[in-house]
Amino acid sequence: MKFRFTVICLWSIGSQQAAAQAFDYSADRETSLRVCDQYFYRGEKLEADRCYSGLLVNSDDAVVRAEAAWRKGDLTAANAYFRTAVELAPESPRARTRWGRLFLTTHQNSEAIKLFQEALELDGEYIPAKMGLASVAAGRFEDRARALVGEVLEADSSQIEAQLLLARMSLEDGALARAEEALTEVLRVAEEHDLPPLEVYALSASVDLLQGITESAWTERALAYNPGFGEIYATPAHFYVITRRYREAIELLFKAVHIQPDLWSAHAELGVNLLRENRVEEAQEHLSLAYQGDPYSAQIVNTLRLIDSFDNFQVLNRDLSPSNRGSMSVKSPGIILRLHNDEASVLDPYVTELVSDSIQTFSENYQFELQEPVVAELYPEHDDFAVRISGLPGIGLLGVTFGYLVAMDSPSGRGSGEFHWGTTLWHEMAHVFTLEATDHLVPRWFSEGISVFEEWSTGPRPGRHVPMHVLEAMKDDKFLPVAELDSGFIRPTYQGQIMVSYMQAGLICQHIEQKWGRRSLVALLQLYKDGSDTVEAIEQGLGVSPEEFDRDFNEFLESEFQVTLDGLDEWKEQTEAAYEALNEGDWESVIGASTTAMELNPGYVEEGNVHIMNAKAHDELDQREAAIGTLEKYWQLGGFEPRVLHQLADWLYDAGRSEDAIAVLNDVIFVAPLDESLHTKLGDWLLKNELAAPALREYQALLAMDPYDKAAAHYRLATAYVQLEDEAKTREHLLYALETAPHYREAQQLLLEILR
Amino acid sequence: MGFATLLGAAMRLFSICLLLGGMGLVTDVRADMYYLIVEGLGGEPRYAERFAAQAESLAHAAQRSLRGGSRVSLLNGDAASRESIVSELQRLAEVVAPDDSLVVFLIGHGTHDGNQYKFNLPGPDIDGETLAELLDGVPAGQQVVVNATSASGAILELWLSEGRTLITATKTGGERNATRFGQYWAEALSSDEADANKNGAITAQEAFNFTARKVADSYEREGTLATEHPQLIGETAGTFNVAFLENRIATTRELERLFTELDTLESGVESLRQRREEMESDVYLDELQELLLALALVQREIDEARGVE
Structure with a gap:
């Protein structure tokens, strides 16, 4: 994010x-x-x-x-x-x-x-x-x-x-x-x-372009001076790129290399932007040309290597999967997934479902129909993802959206549980809508704000999540006026300001939705599409001046956060006391301090939360029910540490609450889906609850992971097919199970039963 | 005194000698198998505890596997000294016959200074050359030697020998961090999951595959670079059973006949699998079904005869 x-x-x-x-x-x-x-x-x-x-x-x-x-x-x-x-x-x-x-x-x-x-x-x-x-x-x-x-x-x-x-x-x-x-x-x-004067002309043409004048007189002057001056197109293209108007940039860059075929930087830019439009072959052609003229660029070399590595990816065309979300029937040009061969079969159904859900939700929320298929790329190697978006490895991003194309880390791109890939994908999908609904004219803060707001309100991870340092920034009055919020993203002036800006933008969108209704968010998008800047959009869309809006927003912050902010110091003290008691194994004190901390900052389930230790302390004192209660709260508030959720699911299952246990494990999929034990356990529980279809999906994911115990995976699939009354598939998977493990008793038994 | 009690009390050398019970016909080579498990110096308490648990688990697996007879030797604590190891391997050199087989597990820390591998022990360490010499002195025709220590890859060439399957936790002597291999290896020897073909026996290859995968997964899960890359060298790993989850002892003539039939059917399945590429899928599955059904029925008869659920 x-x-x-x-x-x-x-x-x-x-x-x-x-x-x-x-x-x-x-x-x-x-x-x-x-x-x-x-x-x-x-x-x-x-x-x-x-x-x-x-x-x-x-x-x-x-x-x-x-x-x-x-x-x-x-x-x-x-x-x-x-x-x-x-x-x-x-x-x-x-x-x-x-x-x-x-x-x-x-x-x-x-x-x-x-x-x-x-x-x-x-x-x-x-x-x-x-x-x-x-x-x-x-x-x-x-x-x-x-x-x-x-x-x-x-x-x-x-x-x-x-x-x-x-x-x-x-x-x-x-x-x-x-x-x-x-x-x-x-x-x-x-x-x-x-x-x-050529550079002056090129920048002056850029000024015109940013003012909406696409046919600039400066272009003619430049071409009269030097008919082969490609920068007269490439320089304005740069400003299209940094304002995320990649299609328009591509048009200009094509013109640039047409009149100046040896303008290697333009070929490189063209290649990268074509890639952002999923025009892979053309991108490769121009990047190759760029490499011939400029073999020193790491970005060009890395991106060409990345394109070569696309051979290791599967491109899957998918229709929208049936969704429980939303009420309207959404028309969509479909979904294209680019997933690595090693994990495509596992991730495909989960990614397809989440992208489908997001399209359904956002089409309805923003009254916008997608015109092209959404391309979702998930990279198991973080450096490949970084090269995909910047040409250079080692960048600390999770996801990025270039219009209809979303690229992000795959769940395997980071340590297990390190990030909630479902939320990242949801966030990026919201960008697809805000960018495309405004022809990419939406300002950064508003696009991020809607994405964050949608994470909190409709995303797969429940709850509003504001990191501690953002609360501290709020307390220190570091939030920017809405008209200047973009600068918090572009040129941050203090450590952590970008995240502060993300959260402020999300809170602004939440405030707008609460006070003016969701339709006003749609109205603002329309105003941006029509060329308004933030001041105009706020004035026309919400009927208040930006200054009035800021005052209003501050009141909203006070009503939402003042109690938490006032108790922040005590929350820290209680949290510290709880950790100290934890180190000493003083479970009663852990419960006392952590309970107080939870009351002071009830929604805080991020790093350094006290819910997990509170549950542990209850469990140590044989208070399983209370432990379950705390972890359930943690889960419902959006806590997603996979180890903890597995524990909660096991406890719930042991307590006879199999449906809740299943719901918890279903959420683990959005964090750590590449875990054989998750699919095994979830599939088994679903099947026991006679939910054969979802169980089948879990067992298919298990088999797709090429598990060590393939025989057991095939056997499980056979048992799901038994419940689905698909005899042919049952027989097939039993035979595959026994082909690997001829002595597999359970499989033998089932084979004898179905062939009796 | 139960086995677990013995292990808990030990910190000394002990051997478990089990008399052959029933003296029925045996369809495998377990009666002639010897196990030697050495738990090296842990250093820090966390490693000491971990290594002790692994050694105990391996000893349990070995004892379970050798219900029909033979020996399990565990050297741990102060008893896992250089002198004890030398003495025990010399003893094995005297009692083990060429037809017998030997399984050796080394757990703990190892070091490699670029020239010489050393297994860390209480008192003086033992070096790779000495261990190679001692292992060569045991006349067992088939050996599986598992060195689960850090830097164990250093001995890959040194310990190679005809009839010996060599398994190490690391690829080279340069992989010096404490390993996770021993923990998963111990798990493998008692795991249904490791028994990929579900025949109740775990081969060295199955145990290795299971362990190597678990090790890789554990690093991947943490998002950290793996500091150990397990290696296996040896041609008999796929047929050498290092542990048994259940007995396959024929105590009657009828059982002997059934086991023979089972073996024949199993060979039939294997032979059919070899021809899979040449066959139409439907035909293959039909033929496979025929064999597997017959095999299931024979298995049922065996289970009924032995009272297995």
Whole structure:
């Protein structure tokens, strides 16, 4: 659930850097290079190549040779010349800085940073080196970028690259006016100094695009200057991507590579975005082209490897399964699952059912009919999932939605019970609706808010779950005004703010639903679809100003949380006391302290809850009924630790409450479904309760797990088929059981019975 | 004094000698099987407790399996010294005949310094070379040696010998963390689930498959990298029964005939399975059904004759 959208930014690092070498506005760029650059910027490739070749032969300046080799695409030679240049002039910051830029082109950030820092050690005010660092920081969406750009502009306000970076960052923040201001200034300076205006045009076209103008005059101007300038499409495409409008981005990127087939960064972006649209073959084609031109990008290589690994996945087309949820008959184009071969048979029915339920629920809740099949991908290797969404391994996400495509960790992608995959999938499915119902124009906070709200109100895990650090943030008055809530996701200013923003957004949606009704959530989506921003949407959709809304929301928070917040310190004390008593085995004290803690913060079943120890203490004191009561409460409030739920189910079953026990185990499926003992036990209990159809599903899941005891799995399937009065299937599975284990007494007995 | 009492009291060497009862015909080789179980040094209490429980469980399984006779030797506590191990293996070298078989379980910690494997014991450790020499000295034609210690993979090549199935908890001497293998191996020898073909006997292969899977699952469940990768080398693992869940002793001529018939039918099933790929599915299942029905009826007769439920 955390950091869902940062991935988009991460992928953009590569593309920005790959393009970064195209323009060099440095004042100390050699005149001879500038002559050649003119051809290059105008797209006169032959002349440019001839010009740079001449410099490569005739210049005795190693930096000039390096630049010429670089422009001709020979990065190895450029690297060697830069090394020579640094050896010849170790005190000059220029060679180091440009060498660093070369490293940025090949995605070697740490090498680049080292060289920029060395240059700054030689000359603390050397602007190109500061801009190099700023460029890296901006690519990482770090606040430091703004400070560095500020320093440069303070020293020299006419610095084109700084102005451009400032404009770009402003656009990424949605500050269009600030961006326009910077671009006007930079265009003036560029024209005054006869510098290439192409990047100004590209960013100005992006401003137009973000203002809803898709046919920008800046595009014509750029193409008149250089008909092969692909960035005039690729740069605006970047802004489509970061606002999650992937289809529109794809259209622009196709145009970019059409007019500039060697714009490798655009091929890479195109490949990644095609993949987000499940257009795998086209994605592979463009990523392969990108790799040919830019073999240094880890993102490209990783993504191509991931596509190769799709051979290990099954693509399953499924219709909506019958659902008990909702009342309306939902039309759906269907579901496509991409599941790993090793677990597809096990997960297929559970994922299909949950996706079906979510489509049924959200179609009704948001009055929106899906137009395309939903693609759900579950990755057993977390790093594959990370590559799927960002091109790089090692990202701490659980799920991500690109419109009709949802990608997430499979339950096997993390330790057993580490995450509630059912909730993650439910959350992502809500994004499918909020994104598609608004043509992807929904702001981040509202999309996340609805997803979180739906987790709490309709998802497979009951209850509203607000982590402790979020309660503390609420207590410390760290919630943002609704009009600024997006910034809590994009540029968090303190540790944990993204999760705080998720929860605040969820609570806002809950508040709206309670005060204005669920239909107002639908109305807000419509307003966003029509192009409103949050201020307009709140005013028109709810009839209040954002300030009034914030006051109202604070009252809602007070009514919902004040008692809990007031008791937070005591809750902590009691919890601590309960843990101490637990360590000492003082069960009476455990019960005393944990009961008080539960009263103070009754819904808290997250990490550090006291329910489990309370139940244990009761059990130690032979108070099984009370222990069951506590764990039942834990379960009903959304506690999902699989070990604990198994224990509860066993106790309930032993107490003769088999239906409740079955209900508990059914919930374990949403946390730890890849557990043979779960399906065995659940199937056995269902069958005993004469629920043969669901029992059959559990036994099928068991067999799909390739259990060690296959004979027993086949035997169990046979027993379910007996109850379903399917003689042929009964016989078949008995024979398979006995084929593996000819001496299997129970199977022999049943075989004799059915063939009697 | 019951067996459990003996184990609880022990911390010393004991041997369990069971007289052959009834002297009926035996359809397997259990009468000539010897077990040696060594529980090494636990170090920390948690390991000491764990290893003791494993050793006890294995000794129970061994005793249950050898109801018809033979010996189970358990070396644990202070008695699991280098001297005792040497002495016990030398004793076995004298009493075991070439037709007999030997099963050895080593539980505890092992180390490997890059050159030499050592099994950690109270007092001086015993090294891999010495153990190899002692095992080679036991003339049993068939041996299963299970080294469940950390770093046990180091002895894979060193202990290889004709007629010996070698099982280790780790792949190499570099896997040095305390292992979980012993716990699941002990479980395997008393588990219906481990008995994949449900014939009441657990082969070394079945026990290994069960254990290796449980070990892998346990790491996967925790989401941690596995620090042990069990290995098995040996050609007889699939036929060498290391434990029995029930007896298969023919005490009468009639039972002997039925067991022979059962064996024939079982071979028929196996032979049919080999031809499965060449056959139409329906034909295969029909033929399989015929054999399995006959087998079930013979089994029923055996059970009735022996009073098994």
